[in-house]
Amino acid sequence: MLNYEKKTEGSVLTVILDGKLDTGTAPELTAAVEPETDNFDKIVLDMENLKYISSAGLRLLLSLHKKMASKGGFIIKNVNETNMEILEFTGFADILNIE
């Protein structure tokens, strides 16, 4: 189960996540966020209330990162311990911009 809320602040889109980013929920979030990459210079994912992220979620993060790299960028913030560990051992922590 994943709930999300989009907040726009000029050319920056912040998406606040609540729940699990897994096989079941990743397609929905992908559909909601990916089209916005053309509309914003910067996309921020707030993961404070994200319980965990699975490999399906990682795929979305990688895709967003690649698309936003030429612009203001893609940022994730408020990463919890579970997710930080997953990002670290998969090497994503070295690639993504984490605040």
Next chain:
Amino acid sequence: MKKKGNITKRTLVSVLLAAAVLIGSISVSTGLQLRKVLIEKYTDFALSYVNAAAEFIDGDRIELYYSTGAKDAYYEEISKYLNSTADSSAKEANIKYFYVLIPDSVPDSDLYTYIWDAEPYDEPMDLLEKYPFSEGAKERAQKIYNKEITEDVQSYIDAEDGTHTLTVSVPLLDSNGDVAAIIAADLSVSGINNALVRIISSILIPVAGIMLLTMILFYFITKRKIIEPIVKLQSAAEGIVDHIESDEPVNIDVHTNDEIEMLADSFTGMTDKLREYIKQNETITAEKERIGAELELATRIQADMLPNIFPAFPERIDFDIYAVMTPAKEVGGDFYDFFLIDDTHLALVVADVSGKGVPAALFMMMSKILIQNQVMSGKSPAEALEAVNSQICSNNREEMFVTVWLGILDLETGLLIAANAGHEKPIIRNGSGDFELFKDRHGFVIGGMDGVKYRNYEIQLEKGSSVFVFTDGLVEATSENDELFGAERTLEVLNKVKDETPETILKKTEEAVNAFVGAADPFDDLTMLCVKYTGREDGGENEITIENEVSEIAKAVDFVSLKTEDLPFSFKDRNQIEVAVDEIMSNIVNYAYGDKKGKATLKLQTDEEGIIITVEDSGIPYNPLEKEDPDITLSAEERGIGGYGIFIVKKVMDEIAYRHAEGKNILTMRKFFLK
């Protein structure tokens, strides 16, 4: 070391030596004989002269000359006669001195007195001149005077000039027949020696010549008929050694028409045989190697026949099992087996086939499969053994047999039903007690006689019980002092490690047996099986089955989330377990069945250390653990999107194992509780 041939040299030296010895001995014997004959001739000759002179000279006148020293006409006549005789004889008999003498009558005197003296080569002595006797001559002269001897022949070598002289003396008698004087002649024998040299050389030169010729001839014959053929044989022998593997015919060119040619022919024959044997030997060696390789393969196949991946049932926490089989030869006749008949029944088999080696191994394979088939068909141990026995007896011309202990353990109730076909008694530890020999009822061996009945017996195992079954290789392991390991020692070892896992129990037992046997040869295969029954915790419904739909995954995740809620896990642990379940289920839903419908079952078990999650599906066989880990050092641009799922599972779970059994992919994951 290279040896030089020197038969020729040896032959030559021997022949030369023989010739030298022969010629030497001929010379010496001929010379001695000739010399003796010649000296006898000369002596006769000299004797004839002195005897003639003794006849001729008037003995009655001697007294007068001796007493007066006056010479008269007769004296001069005799002088002439003696001189002419000596002269004329000089060429034939070599008379040096021809003289008439009278020994001094004075006893102390060693002198004699000359009456006449004729010397062809020297100044003669005059009448009444005196001269000393040579040694011994005086005594002999005395004997002639006393008429003890009528003639005296002496030969002596002059110490000064080395000349050899022969002296003959005879008495000169007067008219009364008394001895008036002694008449003697001295002959030079040097002439004899010269004659001897001439005679011997005239014999020896031709003999030596003939010998030399014979020798040379002998040498050439030896060389041509013996040495050269031998050299040919020798170089042929070397050639054969160098080209032993070629097919070139060996032809030794020896035609001496004698034993050597026979030897050469035998040699040629021997070479052909030798090559034949070498080829045979090569074939045999290749065959041996092939058999060796096949035996090794057979050993591996046999080992693979037995369940040998441990832990054998990682998803089961209600029992733990371990088994070992160590063959004494390359392939053994012992075997163990265990398998789940259904979810709650575990079959246990330990068996020992009569005999050893390949036949025993083949019989073992057959027995194992027959037993498993019968047990899987739902028969009790006794029924299964009876069925296997009649199957084996129906076609057992080799009269092999197998002893079997077969047990079926009900994993829910702990009831062990077993039957024994002539096998070793099991050792059982019920509950927390000691391991004890269980005196069960033995049936007859399998394959021994058709129609044999077996009887089931039951043992109710408490939780925590262990069953240890083995073959006689254990209790009959023999030390260097011919002692048997025996049941007592086995129990002792087992009870020392009774609380350990089955794996540790078997390893410690094997160590003890090996230490006991020491350097002695392992006599028999060693097979042991140990199962520890822990039973199930009462956990209610611990299983969920989902369809292969993405929307179904959450059901499994939520199920696990609910079940782990009250377990001692951290918030992070629980999240990680959920991620792992999501990843595994996602894999099955997306890939296991392709486009077809399918199911996935998740079971959750708990023990004192943590949880065990088992996920099964009947899809395409696929071991996710074989998938390569993604390269986590790649940049964002280089990264693909796949491969992270299983990688995450491996990282967040403490243990993960995969097996494919009964058409199912079975993935087992463990997560330990917080310490």
